[in-house]
Amino acid sequence: MKAFTRHSGIAAPLLRINIDTDAIIPSTEMKRVSKQGLGEGLFAGWRYLYESNERQGENPAFILNRPDYVGASILLTGNNFGCGSSREHAVWALCEYGFRAIIAPSFGAIFYNNAVRNGLLPIKLPEENIAALAEYCMESPPANRIHINLVDTTVSSNAGDEFHFDIEAVHKEMLLQGLDAIDMSLKHSKAIEGFQAQDRKQRSWAYL
Amino acid sequence: MPKTLFDNIWDAHLITELDDGASLLHIDRIFLHERTGSIALSSMAAAQRTVRNPGHAFCTMDHIVDTFPGRSDETTMPGGKQFITRTRQAAQEAGITLFDLDDPRQGISHVISAEQGIALPGLTIVCPDSHTCTLGALGALAWGIGSSDCEHALATETLKVVKPKQMCVHLDGKLAVGVTAKDIILHLIRTYSAAGGAGCAIEFRGAVIDALALESRMTLCNMAVEFSAFTGLIAPDEKTLDYVVGRPYAPKDEQWEQAHAYWRQLRTDEDAGYDKELHIDCSAIEPTVTWGTSPQHALGISESIPDPAEEDDNSTRLAMQRALNYMGLAPGTAMNSIAIDAAFIGSCTNSRLSDLREAARILKGNKIAAGVKAICVPGSSQVKHKAEQEGIDRVFLDAGFAWRESGCSMCFYAGGEGFAQGERIITSTNRNFEGRQGRGARSHLASPATVAASAITGFITDARRLDNSA
Numbered sequence: 253m254k255a256f257t258r259h260s261g262i263a264a265p266l267l268r269i270n271i272d273t274d275a276i277i278p279s280t281e282m283k284r285v286s287k288q289g290l291g292e293g294l295f296a297g298w299r300y301l302y303e304s305n306e307r308q309g310e311n312p313a314f315i316l317n318r319p320d321y322v323g324a325s326i327l328l329t330g331n332n333f334g335c336g337s338s339r340e341h342a343v344w345a346l347c348e349y350g351f352r353a354i355i356a357p358s359f360g361a362i363f364y365n366n367a368v369r370n371g372l373l374p375i376k377l378p379e380e381n382i383a384a385l386a387e388y389c390m391e392s393p394p395a396n397r398i399h400i401n402l403v404d405t406t407v408s409s410n411a412g413d414e415f416h417f418d419i420e421a422v423h424k425e426m427l428l429q430g431l432d433a434i435d436m437s438l439k440h441s442k443a444i445e446g447f448q449a450q451d452r453k454q455r456s457w458a459y460l
Numbered sequence: 461m462p463k464t465l466f467d468n469i470w471d472a473h474l475i476t477e478l479d480d481g482a483s484l485l486h487i488d489r490i491f492l493h494e495r496t497g498s499i500a501l502s503s504m505a506a507a508q509r510t511v512r513n514p515g516h517a518f519c520t521m522d523h524i525v526d527t528f529p530g531r532s533d534e535t536t537m538p539g540g541k542q543f544i545t546r547t548r549q550a551a552q553e554a555g556i557t558l559f560d561l562d563d564p565r566q567g568i569s570h571v572i573s574a575e576q577g578i579a580l581p582g583l584t585i586v587c588p589d590s591h592t593c594t595l596g597a598l599g600a601l602a603w604g605i606g607s608s609d610c611e612h613a614l615a616t617e618t619l620k621v622v623k624p625k626q627m628c629v630h631l632d633g634k635l636a637v638g639v640t641a642k643d644i645i646l647h648l649i650r651t652y653s654a655a656g657g658a659g660c661a662i663e664f665r666g667a668v669i670d671a672l673a674l675e676s677r678m679t680l681c682n683m684a685v686e687f688s689a690f691t692g693l694i695a696p697d698e699k700t701l702d703y704v705v706g707r708p709y710a711p712k713d714e715q716w717e718q719a720h721a722y723w724r725q726l727r728t729d730e731d732a733g734y735d736k737e738l739h740i741d742c743s744a745i746e747p748t749v750t751w752g753t754s755p756q757h758a759l760g761i762s763e764s765i766p767d768p769a770e771e772d773d774n775s776t777r778l779a780m781q782r783a784l785n786y787m788g789l790a791p792g793t794a795m796n797s798i799a800i801d802a803a804f805i806g807s808c809t810n811s812r813l814s815d816l817r818e819a820a821r822i823l824k825g826n827k828i829a830a831g832v833k834a835i836c837v838p839g840s841s842q843v844k845h846k847a848e849q850e851g852i853d854r855v856f857l858d859a860g861f862a863w864r865e866s867g868c869s870m871c872f873y874a875g876g877e878g879f880a881q882g883e884r885i886i887t888s889t890n891r892n893f894e895g896r897q898g899r900g901a902r903s904h905l906a907s908p909a910t911v912a913a914s915a916i917t918g919f920i921t922d923a924r925r926l927d928n929s930a
């Protein structure tokens with residue numbers, strides 16, 4: 253997994269609430285048993301124009317298609333981002349497109365975990381801070397970059413804004429180190445075996 | 461210290477508290493399906509990891525397979541066949557029990573894990589699917605995870621979890637006749653927003669819960685995730701034990717006695733506290749239907765669509781405007797005046813036998829309105845079989861509904877099937893998101909009774925207007 257320490261980049265404001273994982277990556281875009289090849293389907297329903305279910309090229313009005321936002325790597329968005337389906341494809345698609353961080357007032361719980369597992373930093377900030385960042389970015393997207401520092405847990409801009417964000421220690425560590433959760437947990441094999449030996453006595457009915 | 465139901469299950473599964481603030485929890489059962497399970501299993505194989513306890517993992521075919529009679533591995537979903545065949549192969553290689561297309565136990569994962577007794581009170585159960593919370597109705601700690609966590613659970617029989625905050629939703633009063641669990645959960649989400657349960661483990665309690673049948677409790681817990689909860693759960697009671705007894709994977713004989721004793725004490729201690737408590741007076745709830753593109757866009761069926769201009773919160777107002785635009789509706793429109801093009805009964809929310817019986821009661825002796833496309837998809841092959849034994853299939857067919865094989869079907873895109881651009885669907889499913897049931901398709905979430913009644917009249921309809929037997 254890709255580690256995350258610091259990142260500066262173009263931030264795209266997509267200030268809608270309740271953006272669900274079906275919107276992030278529609279089911280029609282998940283065509284193979286693979287974690288790859290999903291970037292193109294990111295936000296497909298909004299990003300492309302359609303005529304009777306056939307794609308007719310890009311929708312020029314969609315934020316990520318505007319020339320100023322080419323190369324955007326930070327998404328500024330609304331409450332409850334990533335709600336809905338558990339599809340980790342949403343995170344894979346965002347990562348493949350080039351996003352490194354999503355800034356929202358809150359996230360769908362499964363999406364949040366999925367993001368952390370893939371080195372995509374989910375940052376929770378109050379709505380008014382996000383609005384301030386969005387306003388600043390929109391003035392000149394390529395120039396007015398946003399700076400994220402996970403070590404200090406801050407989001408800042410050259411305009412002097414600096415916001416602190418909260419993140420659980422476990423998530424921060426995993427992201428900073430780029431650690432693989434399975435390898436970490438396998439180190440506890442002894443404890444797992446010990447637990448099961450005991451548990452089998454107390455809850456034998458739970459073991460098939 | 462007094463403990464909640466959630467604390468009790470959590471503590472019984474706690475292997476160790478980790479230095480980083482997370483807990484390593486034991487996972488008792490893992491359920492997979494061919495869309496996300498196939499990826500988890502392939503990715504594990506690629507990393508040369510093995511499934512630690514294949515006996516505790518199960519897999520079904522529900523998300524990709526189509527639901528047409530005589531179905532096979534071929535589907536019109538692009539790449540669909542690959543998901544099906546790869547899943548079959550991966551499950552076999554890993555030694556996981558697979559409920560394949562032609563297996564009489566096949567069905568939607570959350571329906572069959574309860575039906576087969578794989579999900580039990582007091583167990584931890586995960587599935588790479590957000591509606592795993594359905595099984596909280598049994599008093600299990602069940603939640604949806606992503607593929608990476610699924611691999612973690614398969615490889616280690618554990619998950620690293622940060623203990624969620626806890627909420628209690630008290631469902632007080634008495635439901636009016638014709639009002640169902642679906643109406644309660646839509647009402648709750650409407651009242652506190654789709655983010656109202658953000659990240660919480662929610663215990664549902666109260667007189668209404670005591671009175672609800674087990675399958676209705678599943679409908680309620682199913683949509684806890686639409687409330688943005690970590691999961692929903694309900695303490696097991698006699699109804700739960702009656703439901704579980706004799707199911708294929710449920711404990712038997714001496715183990716049953718042991719389990720029975722364990723489950724009977726599985727509840728929230730008297731003075732245990734929650735981080736948050738909500739009270740809902742259920743007596744006041746009427747059949748509830750969504751009008752927009754979030755489950756929080758819901759209304760009592762006698763109400764009219766609100767005017768975004770009257771909404772103070774900026775982002776909520778913008779979302780309402782977008783939703784009205786997508787749905788092709790105007791503020792002030794009475795819910796029960798909205799004409800529909802299609803009716804769908806199915807999904808892990810409302811496709812169990814009791815749901816089909818309820819809809820059939822309304823449909824019996826009626827025909828659906830001209831021009832309405834109506835489809836019923838039983839939640840499992842077993843539900844389908846039992847319904848057929850009761851003659852419920854005939855009622856649906858005679859009314860003009862299609863009667864399908866079991867699976868997720870048009871709840872989203874299973875079998876590559878969706879509703880058409882602009883088509884308006886009254887649906888017993890759980891998500892009315894943009895494009896969920898087809899690009900540009902307009903979904904109105906409702907109970908099976910409301911769906912059946914609306915199919916008959918061609919308009920969103922309160923079933924109590926038609927129902928003489930209630």
Ligand code: SF4
Binds near residue numbers: 589591807808809867
């Ligand atoms: S029925 Fe719908 S919501 Fe339920 S598991 Fe299948 S796709 Fe998901």
